Amino acid sequence: MLKIPQKEYVAIRQHGEETYPHECCGVLLGTADGDERVVTSSARCGNTRVDSPHNRYHIDPKELVRIQREGRDRGEDIVGFYHSHPDHPARWSLTDLEEAHWLGCSYVITSVAKGKADLTNSFELAGDGESQKKFLDEQIQIV
Amino acid sequence: MAKIHIPTPLRQYADKHATVEVNAGTVGEALTGLVSKHPDLRRHLYTDEGKLRAFVNVYLNDEDIRYLQKEGTALKDNDSISIVPSIAGGSQDIDEVANLRIVELNSALPTCCCPACCC
Numbered sequence: 001m002l003k004i005p006q007k008e009y010v011a012i013r014q015h016g017e018e019t020y021p022h023e024c025c026g027v028l029l030g031t032a033d034g035d036e037r038v039v040t041s042s043a044r045c046g047n048t049r050v051d052s053p054h055n056r057y058h059i060d061p062k063e064l065v066r067i068q069r070e071g072r073d074r075g076e077d078i079v080g081f082y083h084s085h086p087d088h089p090a091r092w093s094l095t096d097l098e099e100a101h102w103l104g105c106s107y108v109i110t111s112v113a114k115g116k117a118d119l120t121n122s123f124e125l126a127g128d129g130e131s132q133k134k135f136l137d138e139q140i141q142i143v
Numbered sequence: 144m145a146k147i148h149i150p151t152p153l154r155q156y157a158d159k160h161a162t163v164e165v166n167a168g169t170v171g172e173a174l175t176g177l178v179s180k181h182p183d184l185r186r187h188l189y190t191d192e193g194k195l196r197a198f199v200n201v202y203l204n205d206e207d208i209r210y211l212q213k214e215g216t217a218l219k220d221n222d223s224i225s226i227v228p229s230i231a232g233g234s235q236d237i238d239e240v241a242n243l244r245i246v247e248l249n250s251a252l253p254t255c256c257c258p259a260c261c262c
Contacts (some may be wrong), residue, residue, distance in 0.1 A: 032151065049233070052233070056233035056235070057231060058231040061229060061230075062205060062207065064230060065202045065227055068148065068227070077161075079151065093236045099229070099230075099231040101199075102150070105151060125152075
């Protein structure tokens with residue numbers, strides 16, 4: 001389960017509307033306990049896939065190092081990521097699975113239809129390694 | 144003594160440590176020291192051929208080691224190494240992309256106008 005404050009939930013959906021028709025992306029920080037991840041803050045990132053930003057995203061690892069360090073200073077860990085699917089369903093794609101490597105983290109996807117945030121779904125990247133990884137549907141609880 | 148920051152998904156293979164300290168002269172030695180202490184990490188960081196996996200980014204302080212001397216990059220006291228698996232994806236499936244490329248290639252082919260073939 002992913003527990004996320006209303007403020008952060010609204011912020012990540014708004015991010016998808018702002019970057020439309022391009023994909024937005026960002027990091028979810030907080031604490032994790034077993035299958036439950038509790039978000040306490042989110043960090044917007046730039047999409048470095050300038051060659052195909054409408055259907056691809058990539059976060060600069062340097063930005064991730066900084067976000068990880070700043071989170072650590074606040075007692076937060078990276079517990080997940082979010083991105084948008086402009087005019088595509090809020091379901092993970094094969095590309096999302098292929099490029100996902102943070103096992104045990106949440107991957108939140110918001111579909112943005114004609115510039116308006118529609119559904120937001122979350123998926124836990126489960127498995128014990130690259131060969132067995134899979135996305136599992138997970139409940140989002142807005143707190 | 145260098146500090147290695149372990150990303151959330153790999154901590155379960157490092158006795159739940161967020162940070163591991165190692166004595167090493169280079170980044171490569173530090174990573175070798177890390178997997179010696181926590182052997183379960185090896186398959187997540189390295190391929191069967193012993194190379195760092197392509198999606199595993201290693202940063203020395205704020206610099207990608209690929210742009211330094213890679214695993215041979217020298218360490219100083221209090222250096223900080225971050226292991227950062229890449230974050231990417233996108234709405235379009237890989238198969239869709241492959242199909243689009245095939246369509247593009249087909250449309251780029253000249254139309255045959257020879258009288259001999261069956262096209």
